Amino acid sequence: MKNWMRRNKLHIVGAIVGGVAGYLYYYFIGCASGTCLITSKPINSTLYFAMMGALVFGMFKKPTPKTT
Numbered sequence: 001m002k003n004w005m006r007r008n009k010l011h012i013v014g015a016i017v018g019g020v021a022g023y024l025y026y027y028f029i030g031c032a033s034g035t036c037l038i039t040s041k042p043i044n045s046t047l048y049f050a051m052m053g054a055l056v057f058g059m060f061k062k063p064t065p066k067t068t
Helices: 002-007 009-028 042-058
Strands: none
Touching: 002 009, 009 042
């Protein structure tokens, strides 16, 4: 488990940063009418931004060298 967390720390940090950003987006901007799919509920916004944060931060991960 510890080894997995060490290998994927950028994804984990990205998910946390994205989740916080998603909640803040919902709280300050949000959707007044309630018809917006992502920003109408805080859980939708938080999960969507957490996923996007993990993907974006994961792009900066250095590839591991293959040993054959």
